[in-house]
Amino acid sequence: MELLKEVLSMIKPSEEEKKVVSAVTEAVFQIAKEEIDNYNLDIVPYLVGSIAKNTYLSGDHDIDLFLAFPSNTPLEELKKTGLELAKAIGGKLDTYEIAYAEHPYVKATYKGFEVDLVPCYNVENWKEVRTAVDRSILHTKWIIEHLNGKNDEVRLLKRFLKGINVYGSEVYVRGFSGYLTELLIIKYGSFMKLIEDIEFLGKSKIVDLGGWIRKEPEIAYKTIERESESPLIVIDPVDPRRNVASALSWEKFGVFYFKAREFREDPRLEFFFPPEKKTGNYRRLLREKGTNLVTILFQKPDLVDDILLPQLEKSARGLEKVLKKKGFDVVDINWGYMEKAFIMLEVDKVHRPKMSLKIGPEFLTESGAEFYKKNKKVWIRGKRLYSEKEVTENIVDVIKELFIKNQVALGRTIKKEITNSDILVNFVPPKLEKEAYLFLSKEKWNVKG
Amino acid sequence: MELLKEVLSMIKPSEEEKKVVSAVTEAVFQIAKEEIDNYNLDIVPYLVGSIAKNTYLSGDHDIDLFLAFPSNTPLEELKKTGLELAKAIGGKLDTYEIAYAEHPYVKATYKGFEVDLVPCYNVENWKEVRTAVDRSILHTKWIIEHLNGKNDEVRLLKRFLKGINVYGSEVYVRGFSGYLTELLIIKYGSFMKLIEDIEFLGKSKIVDLGGWIRKEPEIAYKTIERESESPLIVIDPVDPRRNVASALSWEKFGVFYFKAREFREDPRLEFFFPPEKKTGNYRRLLREKGTNLVTILFQKPDLVDDILLPQLEKSARGLEKVLKKKGFDVVDINWGYMEKAFIMLEVDKVHRPKMSLKIGPEFLTESGAEFYKKNKKVWIRGKRLYSEKEVTENIVDVIKELFIKNQVALGRTIKKEITNSDILVNFVPPKLEKEAYLFLSKEKWNVKG
Known part of the structure; x- marks a missing residue:
């Protein structure tokens, strides 16, 4: 299809870009090797992720370097020595800082590239897996062995998923991970085949590229049973205990489902590169709808998205629940941050009976x-x-009272900030006007938008 | 107690009044006998009710004359001949009309007295009871045999129950019947003993003057089981299958309970003869409460209270339910009639989001x-x-739409009138101003008012 060629021309890295990526990656790899040589341990550096698999998009290339320790290393030593080594490597790069997941790792930058330096175990197969990151090396190997030249198909699917805003397995996205994208291409053979078979995927639901249902039926069925509420069950080819799509929400799968059907009918560049959503006057919209907008605005706490956004969601849902009990009808909720963090509540009224x-x-x-x-x-x-x-009549006073009396289930780590918030009624600062419009008009979630 | 003597002096019929009542009753009885003589059947006229039992209040004396047919009379003949006879008697009185309960009877007037002429079966005991009215003769006999001179105590209790607005077993009152009042006096011996033992009555709950639990345990326990949700179970001394208090609601019993306790602490004439409730400005009250009053006003259908009031209640509850679904919060409901019938709804808002x-x-x-x-x-x-x-925004339009689309559970017999009603918001005609105030202020139901 002409269109897909056009998209590819925009997202596939040029020979020149590839050379730069290779050169920088190689340089990081060499620095890591040299540092590893200072240790008496049998640590192996592995390049993993989209660069290793050659499925990265032009301009979108983070280097993932895993430092694999022998599997008999005690966990405490892996954590301590691993972080020490990662810091030593980071010290040889441009900048670095320590980040935290299941265990600490290092986020560095080098020549404009982001570099993640992650200690892990050097495992042969799923039975040896000890920490959450140990599978990455197995994933990379498996994809390289099975992708069979479909790298550009992966790029098309990734860009499509990004375009419709369902890419990323972070807890605040709950969309498609890079690995899941690759597995779907291996299963369906091409981007267009997947698009054409989306109803089949939705109905059949289970993908078993590793043949686990045959080889390890008991474990595989346990996984299927456990994940039965997920929209997709993609049994990890390198580990029958895991559903690669376990983070995928019904919402994000649903958006992909409808967008795939629409793309089939009318393939357009906009699916891959959507125009910005059109905004409008949120105040006129409020008048038209007859609802009210309450915005709780507060200092953004210094937390990563993985922590902050779920905390905001929890607080918004807590407010929704308790306000309903207090006699306000909460039509919808929204949360996020720009410069400041915010929670928006669309409510039926701002005064309740006294x-x-x-x-x-x-x-x-x-x-x-x-x-x-x-x-x-x-x-x-x-x-x-x-x-x-x-009872208190005005919703602002009601919310303040709820905060003071500690009667809202708020996210623990943002409690302090949120109780010192400004509460705005039917008015938001200029920077939030577009957000308010997209929220109130439902365009923020409108799949057809 | 001085106070009770004072009350008695106001409610006990004077010797003069008694003479008039006797004379008129005797005259009606004679007229009935003469008419019965025209029939070849063994029909016996019985005087029942508060005149027969000498428990009526001064100025409050309806004559209840029952026309008892032999128990082998077929029901159809009892209905036909009974009505014919009642009409013949009515024709000899001043005015009469036909009224309908389980079977038709005649309501007449004679020398300013109301006279009910009711055909029934002449039964010896509960096993022979065939229609709902057959027990009345047994009740009258039982009370006369057991009241033992406590007639004035019954009068005091009746007046007290009337004063606190819980007298009457009609379906729209759900309070204490005359017979129940008499049985409670027989059980407790006097008005003051009952007042003093009200907590005991509330807790013990079961009254068995007929000794049925010993004589007919199986039937008595079945009655107790069936009536277990009632505030009182007073097994009928003439029929173990029946709870004399089955029409009594928890609300009306509760009012009696608290008023009895208050009377003990501070006995005052006002309990027997309450002053009219104080009214106020309902519009100011609405502003103070922050709520809104929607009044549905329509032609009062030509129905007796027994039919009309339950129909109004059903319609009001139907409206409440559906308006809640439509996003309006209904704080409380009220219904009744003055010249016109009305349903009042106190709601949180008159506009909902569009x-x-x-x-x-x-x-x-x-x-x-x-x-x-x-x-x-x-x-x-x-x-x-x-x-x-x-969606429609204004509550008046919402209600009109609901009527048109037939989406409210309305009382069947008032459906036509109600769908042609006026719907008033935060305004009522002058005649309803007091009603609106008592409703909105809750004084209408305030037990302490």
């Missing part, structure tokens, strides 16, 4: 007599006593 | 594809598709 029902005990009880005595007005419905109480 | 969530099917389905195609904006949450739809 009088709220007070539900008392059943009347033939001690506490019933107490309730009757204590309240000025009391009435009975069924066996139960009722009265009324005066 | 955009409402449209919940679609799961996306991996035929109907999912259809939904996706049909809607302009579509988003995914979990496996499900969502969109939005524009």
Whole structure:
């Protein structure tokens, strides 16, 4: 297809770019080797990830260098010596800092490239896997062995997934990982075959490239059972215990599903390179919808997205739940950060009635007599006593009170910042105007947008 | 107690009044006898109710004359001949009309008295009871045999129950019947003893004056089991299958419970003769509460309270339910009639958001594809598709639309009138202003008011 050629011309690295990538990667590899030689241990450096597999997109090339320790190394020593070595290598590059996942690693930069230096175990197969990153070397080997020249098909699929905003397996994306992308191309043979067979993929749901259902039926079925609520179960060819698509959400799979169908009907460059979403006047939209926008704005805590975004989500959902209990109808919620972190709530009203029902005990009880005595007005419905109480009326005061009384389930690490927030009603700072519009108009989530 | 003497002096019929009542009753009885003589059947006239039992209040004396047919009379003949006879008697009185309960009877007037002429079976005991009214003769006999001179105690309790608005076993009152009042006096010996033992009555709950639990344990326990959700189980001394208090609601029992306790602490004439509830400005109250009042006003259908009020309640509850679904928070409901019938709804707002969530099917389905195609904006949450739809905004339009589309569970017999109603927002006609105030202020139901 002409269009795919055009896309490829934009995303496939040129010979020149490849040479630069190779040269920088080789240089990092040599520096690592030299540092490793200072240790008495049998540490092997492995290049993994999209550069090793030659599936990276033009301009998008992080170097993933894994430092593989013998599998009999104690975990504590791997962590300590591994970080020491990674820091030593980082010291020879341009800049570096320590980052944390299951165990610490080093994020460095070199000649404009990002370089991840990750200690791991040198494992032969899935039975030896001890830490979460140990499989990466096996993944890289397996893809190189089976990709069979379909590298550009992987690039097309990656770009398509990025274009429709479903690429990335981070917890705040829950989309398609690079490895999953590669496996789908190996399974379907090409980008277009996958697009054409999307309904089949959605229905058959299980992909078993490693033949595990035959070779290790018990383990494979356990995986299938455990992952039965996932939209896809792609049994890892290098480990039958794992669903490569376990992080994929129904939402992101759904977007891919509909976009694949649309692309089949009307293939356009916009799927790969979408124009920016069109914005509009969020204040006019509020008037038209008859709803209200409450924005909670606060200092962005110094946390990585992997931590911050789930914490924001948790806090937004906590607010939604408790505000519903307090008599406000929460139409939708949104969260994120620009310069500051924000939580947006679309609500039906900003004032609630001043009088709220007070539900008392059943009347033939001690506490019933107490309730009757204590309240000025009391009435009975069924066996139960009722009265009324005066409550805070404005949603801003209600939220502040909830924060002060600690009655919202907030993300733990952002609690301090969020309780010192500004609460804005039907108004956002200029930088958030577009976000507010996309949220209120649902264009932020509109699959057809 | 001085106070009780004072009350009695106001409610006990004078000797003069008694003479008039006796004379009129005797006259009606004679007229009935003469008419019965025209029939070849063995029909016996019975005087029942509070005149027969001498428990009526001054100025409150309806004559209940039952026309008892032999128990071997076929039901159809009892209905036909019974009504014929009742009409013949009615014809000899001042005015009469036919009324309908389980079977038709005649409501007449004579010298300013209301006279009910009710055909029934002449039964010896509960095993012979065939229609709902057959027990009345047994009740009257039992009370006369057991009341033992406590007639004035019954009068005090009746007046107290009327004063606190819990007297009457009609379906729209669900309070204490006259017979229940008499049985409670027989059980507790006096008005004050009952008042003092109200907590004991609430806890012990079961009253068995007929000794049925010993004599007919199986039937009595079946009654207790069936009525276990009632606040009181007063097994009918003349029929172990029946709970005399089965129509009593928890609400009305609860009001009696608290008022009895209050009377003990501070006995005042107001319990028997309450002043009218104080009213206020309902519009100011609405502003203070931050709520809104929607009043549905329509032609009062020509129905008796027994039919009309439950129908109004059903309609009000139907509206409450469907409006909640439509995004309005209904704080409370009220119904009744003055010149016109009305339903009042206290709601949180009169405008709802113009955009409402449209919940679609799961996306991996035929109907999912259809939904996706049909809607302009579509988003995914979990496996499900969502969109939005524009909805009517004003509560008046929403209610009109619900009526037109037949989407409210309305009382069947008032459907026509109600769908041609006026719908008023935060405004009622002058005649309903007090009702609106008592409703919104909860004073209508305030036990302490």
